[in-house]
Amino acid sequence: MENTINITLKVWRQRGPKEKGFFETFDLKNISTDMSFLEMMDVLNEQLVAEGKEPVVFDHDCREGICGMCSMFINGHPHGPDEDVTTCQLHMRKFKDGETITVEPWRSAGFPVIRDLMVDRNAFDKIMQAGGYVSVNTGGIPDANAIPIPKPIADEAMDAASCIGCGACVAACKNGSAMLFVSAKVSQLALLPQGKVEAAARAKKMVAKMDELGFGNCTNTRACEAECPKNVSITNIARLNREFLCAKIKD
Amino acid sequence: MTTIDSKIPQGELKDKWTNYKNHQKLVNPANKRKLDVIVVGTGLAGASAAASLGALGFNVLNFCIQDSPRRAHSIAAQGGINAAKNYQNDGDSVYRLFYDTIKGGDYRAREANVYRLAEVSNSIIDQCVAQGVPFAREYGGLLDNRSFGGAQVSRTFYAKGQTGQQLLLGAYSALSREVNRGSVKLYTRYEMLDVVIIEGRARGIIARNLVTGQIERFFGHAVVLGTGGYGNTFFLSTNAMGSNGSAAIQVYKKGAYFANPCYAQIHPTCIPVHGDIQSKLTLMSESLRNDGRIWVPKKKEDAEALQKGRKTANDIPDEDRDFYLERRYPAFGNLVPRDVASRAAKERCDAGFGVNNTGLAVFLDFKYAIQRLGKDVVAARYGNLFQMYEKITDQNPYETPMMIYPAIHYTMGGLWVDYELQTSIKGLFAIGEANFSDHGANRLGASALMQGLADGYFVLPYTIQNYLADQIQVPRMSTDLPEFQAAEKEVNDKIAKLMSIKGKRSVDSIHKELGLVMWDFVGMARTKESLETAMNKIKALKKEFWSNVFIPGEANSLNTELEKALRLSDFLEIGYLMAIDAYNREESCGGHFRSEYQTEEGEALRQDDKFSYVACWHYQGEDKDPELLKEPLDYEFTERKTRNYKE
Ligand SMILES: Cc1cc2nc3c(=O)[nH]c(=O)nc-3n(C[C@H](O)[C@H](O)[C@H](O)COP(=O)(O)OP(=O)(O)OC[C@H]3O[C@@H](n4cnc5c(N)ncnc54)[C@H](O)[C@@H]3O)c2cc1C
Ligand code: SF4
Numbered sequence: 001m002e003n004t005i006n007i008t009l010k011v012w013r014q015r016g017p018k019e020k021g022f023f024e025t026f027d028l029k030n031i032s033t034d035m036s037f038l039e040m041m042d043v044l045n046e047q048l049v050a051e052g053k054e055p056v057v058f059d060h061d062c063r064e065g066i067c068g069m070c071s072m073f074i075n076g077h078p079h080g081p082d083e084d085v086t087t088c089q090l091h092m093r094k095f096k097d098g099e100t101i102t103v104e105p106w107r108s109a110g111f112p113v114i115r116d117l118m119v120d121r122n123a124f125d126k127i128m129q130a131g132g133y134v135s136v137n138t139g140g141i142p143d144a145n146a147i148p149i150p151k152p153i154a155d156e157a158m159d160a161a162s163c164i165g166c167g168a169c170v171a172a173c174k175n176g177s178a179m180l181f182v183s184a185k186v187s188q189l190a191l192l193p194q195g196k197v198e199a200a201a202r203a204k205k206m207v208a209k210m211d212e213l214g215f216g217n218c219t220n221t222r223a224c225e226a227e228c229p230k231n232v233s234i235t236n237i238a239r240l241n242r243e244f245l246c247a248k249i250k251d
Numbered sequence: 252m253t254t255i256d257s258k259i260p261q262g263e264l265k266d267k268w269t270n271y272k273n274h275q276k277l278v279n280p281a282n283k284r285k286l287d288v289i290v291v292g293t294g295l296a297g298a299s300a301a302a303s304l305g306a307l308g309f310n311v312l313n314f315c316i317q318d319s320p321r322r323a324h325s326i327a328a329q330g331g332i333n334a335a336k337n338y339q340n341d342g343d344s345v346y347r348l349f350y351d352t353i354k355g356g357d358y359r360a361r362e363a364n365v366y367r368l369a370e371v372s373n374s375i376i377d378q379c380v381a382q383g384v385p386f387a388r389e390y391g392g393l394l395d396n397r398s399f400g401g402a403q404v405s406r407t408f409y410a411k412g413q414t415g416q417q418l419l420l421g422a423y424s425a426l427s428r429e430v431n432r433g434s435v436k437l438y439t440r441y442e443m444l445d446v447v448i449i450e451g452r453a454r455g456i457i458a459r460n461l462v463t464g465q466i467e468r469f470f471g472h473a474v475v476l477g478t479g480g481y482g483n484t485f486f487l488s489t490n491a492m493g494s495n496g497s498a499a500i501q502v503y504k505k506g507a508y509f510a511n512p513c514y515a516q517i518h519p520t521c522i523p524v525h526g527d528i529q530s531k532l533t534l535m536s537e538s539l540r541n542d543g544r545i546w547v548p549k550k551k552e553d554a555e556a557l558q559k560g561r562k563t564a565n566d567i568p569d570e571d572r573d574f575y576l577e578r579r580y581p582a583f584g585n586l587v588p589r590d591v592a593s594r595a596a597k598e599r600c601d602a603g604f605g606v607n608n609t610g611l612a613v614f615l616d617f618k619y620a621i622q623r624l625g626k627d628v629v630a631a632r633y634g635n636l637f638q639m640y641e642k643i644t645d646q647n648p649y650e651t652p653m654m655i656y657p658a659i660h661y662t663m664g665g666l667w668v669d670y671e672l673q674t675s676i677k678g679l680f681a682i683g684e685a686n687f688s689d690h691g692a693n694r695l696g697a698s699a700l701m702q703g704l705a706d707g708y709f710v711l712p713y714t715i716q717n718y719l720a721d722q723i724q725v726p727r728m729s730t731d732l733p734e735f736q737a738a739e740k741e742v743n744d745k746i747a748k749l750m751s752i753k754g755k756r757s758v759d760s761i762h763k764e765l766g767l768v769m770w771d772f773v774g775m776a777r778t779k780e781s782l783e784t785a786m787n788k789i790k791a792l793k794k795e796f797w798s799n800v801f802i803p804g805e806a807n808s809l810n811t812e813l814e815k816a817l818r819l820s821d822f823l824e825i826g827y828l829m830a831i832d833a834y835n836r837e838e839s840c841g842g843h844f845r846s847e848y849q850t851e852e853g854e855a856l857r858q859d860d861k862f863s864y865v866a867c868w869h870y871q872g873e874d875k876d877p878e879l880l881k882e883p884l885d886y887e888f889t890e891r892k893t894r895n896y897k898e
């Protein structure tokens with residue numbers, strides 16, 4: 001049984017970071033509800049190319065919700081209306097026949113638009129470079145089972161580690177804060193004995209870098225948690241704050 | 252005739268790698284800083300190599316197509332990574348991992364390479380744990396394992412259904428640290444478009460800045476390719492959209508051998524195709540076969556009723572279900588290697604027992620696991636995979652069996668490399684899925700992650716020094732040298748030509764056509780005739796592409812259609828190489844199944860006396876067939892047997 005719908009798309013077009021953007025409207029007919037949102041965008045782009053026009057530019061790669069590359073702000077929500085999915089996992093069955101769908105890029109001071117729906121998330125890499133690691137070289141490492149780690153701790157670290165670095169948390173936040181992203185990495189490593197050693201210093205360095213790059217402050221609106229496709233919990237922010245305080249006290 | 256030197260070290264199998272390391276040349280710390288190494292790719296192979304080389308003190312330039320190294324295709328690997336730790340005390344050992352890999356690869360891999368892989372596997376797990384990779388653990392706090400196809404021991408380490416993600420994030424962390432220390436410089440949203448060769452050695456690359464469209468030149472004393480596999484030749488595959496084979500084709504055209512291109516892996520457990528707009532196929536991890544049972548109806552009328560939607564899976568009673576893998580392969584059951592499982596599914600569907608409205612699917616059923624273990628245990632093991640399945644298909648696998656079908660997943664073939672991971676061009680190395688390396692004709696589950704990280708953390712950082720030790724006198728070269736200019740001009744000419752075609756067809760429409768040719772004629776079962784057809788069709792399609800493709804926009808600006816067109820131009824070359832190699836290899840082995848060569852029971856029939864070699868294809872020029880060179884595979888330490896997963 002294949003269902004199809006007709007939709008109107010209002011898509012943000014912007015040539016470059018400094019140029020003025022605008023909405024362009026397209027009508028799409030007979031869109032199968034089994035299609036993913038990005039496949040629907042492919043249909044649009046094939047149409048545009050057939051008309052000799054440039055396609056709508058957007059980021060995507062794995063198309064299975066893990067690389068964190070796709071990043072569309074759909075009908076007022078990062079990654080659209082469905083729960084716990086990325087844009088690429090969103091399916092057209094979530095939309096109604098005749099619906100108008102608004103598609104915008106992430107909007108945040110930390111993520112300048114490159115073109116259309118594609119933004120520059122380099123800032124996340126820079127925050128990671130500031131301290132998002134355990135300082136070990138390759139080789140000369142003790143046996144992996146040398147330090148047992150209680151399963152609940154390992155599981156909690158895994159939950160924090162499931163962040164895909166998509167930036168939806170920043171896009172969802174009225175302050176443009178990157179706290180959920182930063183706290184996920186800080187938490188993951190602080191929970192594990194291997195990362196514990198540098199935990200306080202790591203928190204301090206990553207937060208300083210985040211501030212420097214123009215991300216806003218966290219005022220606990222919880223919008224990030226609600227929109228995170230991977231359910232990263234804001235309890236991680238509390239843990240980050242603890243590590244951060246530790247670092248301050250040591251100073 | 253050119254002879255091929257794989258540079259296998261002397262000695263007993265178990266001593267070769269140690270002997271090599273004891274006698275290889277090294278670069279001293281002061282000299283490392285003077286040496287530039289270009290690493291293309293930030294997947295498991297590229298990121299681990301770049302991080303390790305940076306930590307050693309080399310000056311590393313690291314490139315990737317995505318906006319961040321963390322988004323390389325490796326991130327999508329689900330199931331796990333093998334190592335011979337024997338933590339379960341179930342009889343595993345370095346030798347057994349070696350043996351399973353050799354056998355799984357249907358005796359078409361090099362013994363020495365595979366042994367080394369098994370040998371370094373344990374260090375990988377240690378390394379990852381030290382980086383903070385949150386592997387699954389048991390209640391006692393020690394690492395947990397699961398079993399994967401082609402093995403009778405539990406040696407697979409995993410992090411939920413996100414093992415690739417966690418391993419890549421570990422490598423990305425290590426890489427980030429080196430960026431911070433200044434030893435690695437990252438070039439994200441850059442695509443390599445050619446290698447620069449000076450006096451017979453790889454000395455740099457030409458790359459396109461994907462944001463500005465500018466073509467840029469980069470020098471390196473050595474160049475390392477960790478650019479992944481070419482499964483996307485088939486258009487629909489489990490690979491990420493940006494995965495491509497272009498770097499391999501670029502260097503192939505400069506003289507690097509392309510080895511065993513026809514060895515491609517079709518993965519048995521993917522979500523079936525649903526329509527012609529589909530952009531990719533989603534893998535359901537092989538780990539599901541641990542607890543899921545695969546079946547189709549025993550009766551044709553049931554199959555037809557299911558196809559027409561008159562019955563659902565739950566209407567078929569147990570006695571009318573054919574658990575065909577358990578029936579055909581009692582010893583391994585649902586855990587036979589991928590090639591075997593894929594062909595068995597195809598066999599049932601071709602015989603008319605397939606399900607789904609297309610008849611091209613089989614069931615993967617968790618009813619029995621839920622009865623045995625309870626829903627909670629099943630949810631803890633596979634919850635995220637079930638969620639993914641439901642989001643895509645709108646069906647709940649706790650209540651109704653999943654439907655799966657084989658899809659192209661991984662390419663064992665790739666750039667030929669010697670024991671040092673050096674291609675046939677001096678100073679050009681290939682690691683990870685990009686090389687042809689260690690999996691022979693079929694890769695076992697959870698072994699690609701192992702190989703990528705083995706290459707990047709523990710093999711290349713040694714072997715590249717044996718090369719670089721002789722390069723310390725070579726000063727950094729100017730990118731104004733004529734060789735750089737010529738390479739850049741070639742790239743610019745190619746782009747100008749593509750832009751000027753202004754034909755009628757979109758890049759994707761031609762790519763989809765190529766994909767269908769590959770699937771129909773170079774897919775799971777190949778014949779002499781199908782391969783001849785494929786070669787003719789691919790030639791025609793190449794012509795169509797070069798005369799009728801349309802690319803909007805400009806070359807010197809961000810242009811996603813141009814990016815795709817450049818990659819497709821290379822997929823057309825690879826498709827042809829796959830077909831010609833499959834045509835030449837008149838035997839069935841691993842993932843390469845020639846219908847003419849099978850046993851009475853439908854199993855692959857090797858021809859060891861004729862085809863026990865690595866097929867190395869050597870480029871001879873545009874529109875000429877490549878020359879075939881052979882690297883003989885001598886089995887000194889293992890006896891070649893017919894693979895048997897029945898008993
Ligand atoms: C869905 C899925 C699940 C899998 N699950 C498992 C599993 O459970 N266990 C297992 O062992 N294996 C698994 N595999 C296989 C495994 O993930 C891959 O073989 C492996 O990750 C490849 O790693 P790589 O580093 O060689 O290449 P990739 O991860 O593909 O990285 C390639 C890199 O090269 C870059 N690149 C490519 N071309 C260029 C260019 N021209 N210029 C610049 N940069 C370029 C890309 O940007 C990227 O950074 C799975 C594969 C898939 C598709
Ligand atoms: S915390 Fe969630 S929303 Fe933020 S980057 Fe990570 S996965 Fe995306």
Ligand code: FES
Nearest residue numbers: 061063068070088
């Ligand atoms: S494309 Fe990878 S998460 Fe959406």
